[in-house]
Amino acid sequence: MYRYPSSIVFLYYDNFAYGTMFMEDVLEVQLVMDQGFARVYQISSTSYIGIVQKQVHHNDAGSTLISLNTATLQEEYNRIQQLNVENCTEIQYMKQIPLHSFFFEDKEGHRFEIQQFDNDENLKQFTRVG
Numbered sequence: 001m002y003r004y005p006s007s008i009v010f011l012y013y014d015n016f017a018y019g020t021m022f023m024e025d026v027l028e029v030q031l032v033m034d035q036g037f038a039r040v041y042q043i044s045s046t047s048y049i050g051i052v053q054k055q056v057h058h059n060d061a062g063s064t065l066i067s068l069n070t071a072t073l074q075e076e077y078n079r080i081q082q083l084n085v086e087n088c089t090e091i092q093y094m095k096q097i098p099l100h101s102f103f104f105e106d107k108e109g110h111r112f113e114i115q116q117f118d119n120d121e122n123l124k125q126f127t128r129v130g
Contacts, residue, residue, distance in 0.1 A: 003076075004068035004114075005127045006046040010038070012054040012063045019051040032125060035097055046128075065111045069126040073100055073116035080104065080114070097122075 013019035020039060023029055029041035029049065040050040050067070070076050077091055080102075088104040099122070101115035117123045 004070055006048060006069045008040055008048040008050045008067040008069070008126075010050040010052050010065040010067060012052050012065075014054050016051065016053040023049065023051060033122070048126075065113055067101070067113040067115050070114055070116055071123065071127045073102075073114065076114050077102055 011019065016037075023039070023041050024031070027041070027043075027049075029043050031039060032042045032048070033040040038050055038052045040048050042048055052065075054063075073091065081088060084107075086105040086107060086109075089102050091100050091102045093100050098118040099115050100118065101113050103111065103113045105111055117126055
């Protein structure tokens with residue numbers, strides 16, 4: 001079994017309409033989640049690319065975020081807390097999606113999020129294998 005059955009690479013866009021057009025018209029990938037300020041597209045059975053409206057979700061550290069999906073968030077949080085990572089946050093709840101997650105960085109400044117969806121539909125979508 002995989003520790004992270006799927007991942008989402010989030011790209012932050014100043015021009016969200018352009019990002020939407022690029023995903024849908026240029027890449028022609030399938031929209032699987034639309035939160036208004038963020039959209040997630042499926043690119044393979046377990047890989048996703050997401051876009052986020054930069055003005056809504058401030059992203060001072062850069063323009064990319066790697067989100068790893070898990071069904072065992074608390075276990076992952078406890079494990080990663082023991083390791084040498086930078087800027088590890090507490091587990092946060094994002095009601096509008098809904099999911100629980102925490103963020104951290106490696107020593108090179110790459111941003112990561114480990115997340116667990118709270119509703120059955122999204123949990124099934126993002127933590128299935130193959």
